[in-house]
Amino acid sequence: MNQSNDVLVKLIDVLPKLNVTGDPELERLATEVRASLLVDPQELRKSESVRTETAKAALAISQRLAPYLTGCSVAVSSTSTTTGEGRAA
Numbered sequence: 102m103n104q105s106n107d108v109l110v111k112l113i114d115v116l117p118k119l120n121v122t123g124d125p126e127l128e129r130l131a132t133e134v135r136a137s138l139l140v141d142p143q144e145l146r147k148s149e150s151v152r153t154e155t156a157k158a159a160l161a162i163s164q165r166l167a168p169y170l171t172g173c174s175v176a177v178s179s180t181s182t183t184t185g186e187g188r189a190a
Contacts, residue, residue: 109138127169134162 113131120127137158144151 109134113139126165130162130165133158137162 113134116127116131138155140151140155145155
């Protein structure tokens, strides 16, 4: 794991506690994030297909989370890619 994954894990761990209305969609999103986005950084560096699939999952999840983030700015580009070193291509 790396620092980004650590932050993501902490966010997903706290998300159910923030779900004060008991919204089942937030529960599904937390489960989906854990399953789709917690990817070994080495795999992301080595495999373009893993990077592509993870980026697609992240975009879909961010779009589903958008209604819950009223007042927050979340900019995600569907055309951005990264190199194996994590830099924008």
